[in-house]
Amino acid sequence: MMDRTEVFKRLNEIFQDIFDDEELVVTDETCADDVDDWDSLRHITLISAVEKAFGMKFAMKEVLEMENVGEMADILVERATK
Amino acid sequence: MLFSSYLFIFLFLPPALFLYYCSPRKFKNAVLAIVSYIFYGWTNPSFMLLMFSTTLVDYTNGKLIAKYPERKKLFVTVSVLFDLTVLGYFKYFNFGMENYNALMGAMGLQSWQYENFLRVLLPLGISFYTFQSLSYVIDVYRGTAEAVRSFADYACYVSMFPQLVAGPIIRFTEVAIQLNTRTHTMEKFARGLAFFMLGMGKKVLLANPCGKVADYAFSAIDLPLADSWLGIFSYAFQIYFDFSGYSDMAVGLGLMLGFTFPKNFDSPFRSKSMPEYWRRWHISLSVWLKDYLFFTLLRSDWCMNLTEHYTKSGHKKLAKTIPPSIALVIFWFVVGLWHGSSWTFVFFGLYHGVFIICDVVKTACQDKKKKTDTESIPAAKRITRDVFATIITFIIACFGFVLFRADSLSDAGHYFASLFGFPCKDPTSGAVIRVLLENPYYAGIMALSAIIIWTMPQVWNFTKKLTVPKMVWCFIVFLLAILALSVQSYNPFIYFIF
Numbered sequence: 001m002m003d004r005t006e007v008f009k010r011l012n013e014i015f016q017d018i019f020d021d022e023e024l025v026v027t028d029e030t031c032a033d034d035v036d037d038w039d040s041l042r043h044i045t046l047i048s049a050v051e052k053a054f055g056m057k058f059a060m061k062e063v064l065e066m067e068n069v070g071e072m073a074d075i076l077v078e079r080a081t082k
Numbered sequence: 083m084l085f086s087s088y089l090f091i092f093l094f095l096p097p098a099l100f101l102y103y104c105s106p107r108k109f110k111n112a113v114l115a116i117v118s119y120i121f122y123g124w125t126n127p128s129f130m131l132l133m134f135s136t137t138l139v140d141y142t143n144g145k146l147i148a149k150y151p152e153r154k155k156l157f158v159t160v161s162v163l164f165d166l167t168v169l170g171y172f173k174y175f176n177f178g179m180e181n182y183n184a185l186m187g188a189m190g191l192q193s194w195q196y197e198n199f200l201r202v203l204l205p206l207g208i209s210f211y212t213f214q215s216l217s218y219v220i221d222v223y224r225g226t227a228e229a230v231r232s233f234a235d236y237a238c239y240v241s242m243f244p245q246l247v248a249g250p251i252i253r254f255t256e257v258a259i260q261l262n263t264r265t266h267t268m269e270k271f272a273r274g275l276a277f278f279m280l281g282m283g284k285k286v287l288l289a290n291p292c293g294k295v296a297d298y299a300f301s302a303i304d305l306p307l308a309d310s311w312l313g314i315f316s317y318a319f320q321i322y323f324d325f326s327g328y329s330d331m332a333v334g335l336g337l338m339l340g341f342t343f344p345k346n347f348d349s350p351f352r353s354k355s356m357p358e359y360w361r362r363w364h365i366s367l368s369v370w371l372k373d374y375l376f377f378t379l380l381r382s383d384w385c386m387n388l389t390e391h392y393t394k395s396g397h398k399k400l401a402k403t404i405p406p407s408i409a410l411v412i413f414w415f416v417v418g419l420w421h422g423s424s425w426t427f428v429f430f431g432l433y434h435g436v437f438i439i440c441d442v443v444k445t446a447c448q449d450k451k452k453k454t455d456t457e458s459i460p461a462a463k464r465i466t467r468d469v470f471a472t473i474i475t476f477i478i479a480c481f482g483f484v485l486f487r488a489d490s491l492s493d494a495g496h497y498f499a500s501l502f503g504f505p506c507k508d509p510t511s512g513a514v515i516r517v518l519l520e521n522p523y524y525a526g527i528m529a530l531s532a533i534i535i536w537t538m539p540q541v542w543n544f545t546k547k548l549t550v551p552k553m554v555w556c557f558i559v560f561l562l563a564i565l566a567l568s569v570q571s572y573n574p575f576i577y578f579i580f
Binding site: 041 | 224225226357372373376377380381386389390402442445
């Protein structure tokens with residue numbers, strides 16, 4: 001299992017890259033409504049980038065149902081391989 | 083059977099509601115399914131068999147996926163193939179044959195043509211209930227929904243008459259809980275009644291008269307500039323009030339039966355961009371295609387490999403634009419084709435796709451810092467910008483409606499030429515302006531339509547907290563609509579043809 005702090009550190013880097021915003025910081029409660037341009041296209045791009053960075057794959061159910069970054073982090077803590 | 087007809091309002095709905103409310107709770111879904119099949123089979127009983135077979139196939143495959151999860155891919159494939167084959171045959175066979183014959187003719191192979199092929203009749207609402215049933219089996223496959231145990235419950239979900247023939251497309255997850263635990267309250271029933279009455283008003287009092295004006299425009303051989311613009315505005319008003327009115331009636335009937343359906347229209351003509359427009363117009367279709375088509379395309383190997391290829395070669399902006407753009411071309415092709423088996427609909431979809439793709443490219447290329455700076459502009463300038471953006475978005479949507487309404491691509495081209503003021507052979511034809519001057523009623527309805535579209539609250543918000551004065555207004559609108567029906571000969575529902 002990966003350390004949750006480490007997961008968020010890396011997620012921040014990915015989010016900042018995907019959304020072109022160096023000041024963006026995500027928390028457990030961060031959701032699509034909180035970030036400009038987080039639409040369905042960006043969501044899939046984000047998911048792909050996270051999968052690549054953490055060496056794992058989200059199920060479509062997880063892609064569609066995750067409500068905030070906290071839920072994403074929960075999955076990564078359990079299943080990240082790098 | 084049209085919602086806006088005496089047959090439905092006085093002869094079908096009251097006994098249907100009576101039967102529904104008299105039946106014990108555990109039989110309510112079955113009763114609703116039976117009543118819905120009667121509603122659907124009223125015009126053509128053979129259509130019931132088709133809907134039943136789709137229902138049975140998807141229900142069975144849903145159960146099989148739950149029972150044999152290791153073979154779920156096989157069962158979902160069977161359902162997808164069956165549903166799309168049925169939809170493809172009934173909706174696109176004629177179109178396919180016409181294009182085949184045209185191709186053979188163009189290649190000089192007249193002997194290979196089938197001129198007298200048997201035309202296939204299009205079952206009412208097949209696009210809607212097929213997508214609905216397909217969403218269930220895909221959701222069970224993905225694990226986002228549990229397989230339903232009772233066939234009566236499933237048949238009720240697919241066939242329920244409020245949204246059967248023209249949507250909204252209700253995904254299973256949106257009503258799964260409600261199938262077993264919905265409440266029936268006076269508040270819900272009253273709100274449902276208000277939705278139904280106001281939706282009927284939109285359809286009969288606004289859409290139908292605007293449709294008459296639009297018909298004059300689109301049946302004229304030649305149109306001067308002003309007439310062509312008035313014609314397309316009248317069609318935009320017609321299709322909006324027709325479809326949103328129908329959706330309101332569907333939501334209202336759902337509420338009367340205890341179901342809460344999601345919103346299908348969110349004041350789309352107040353949008354300030356085309357992406358926003360498609361988040362507000364026919365929402366249930368966009369969401370369905372986003373979840374089942376767009377996401378699938380973006381997560382497919384070819385798309386992810388292409389993205390990785392551009393990223394690895396240092397072309398970050400290409401990685402953000404090319405793969406999603408290809409997916410969007412496919413997506414919008416399907417949107418167009420879903421609407422109808424005609425090249426005008428295909429081009430309608432692709433036309434809208436161009437604007438969405440442009441937005442993707444713009445966002446990918448835009449400097450984030452520059453984006454932030456534009457938000458600090460003064461209020462007056464921002465309002466002017468927003469009004470301008472709303473007008474432009476509406477005009478872009480109207481251009482798309484030309485493709486939607488025209489009988490052929492050449493007719494559409496002819497209409498576009500009129501919109502840009504190309505010389506009219508007979509400038510005295512003035513079809514639309516003459517009609518409006520001779521019939522001030524139509525001019526008044528168009529003006530009222532514009533006021534309602536851009537200034538008045540949505541039915542959704544108006545009915546949230548119902549008061550006695552509000553209900554009185556709803557009844558007045560409803561009575562006027564009932565009276566108008568008796569003198570109107572023009573009463574189609576545009577989206578019934580899909």
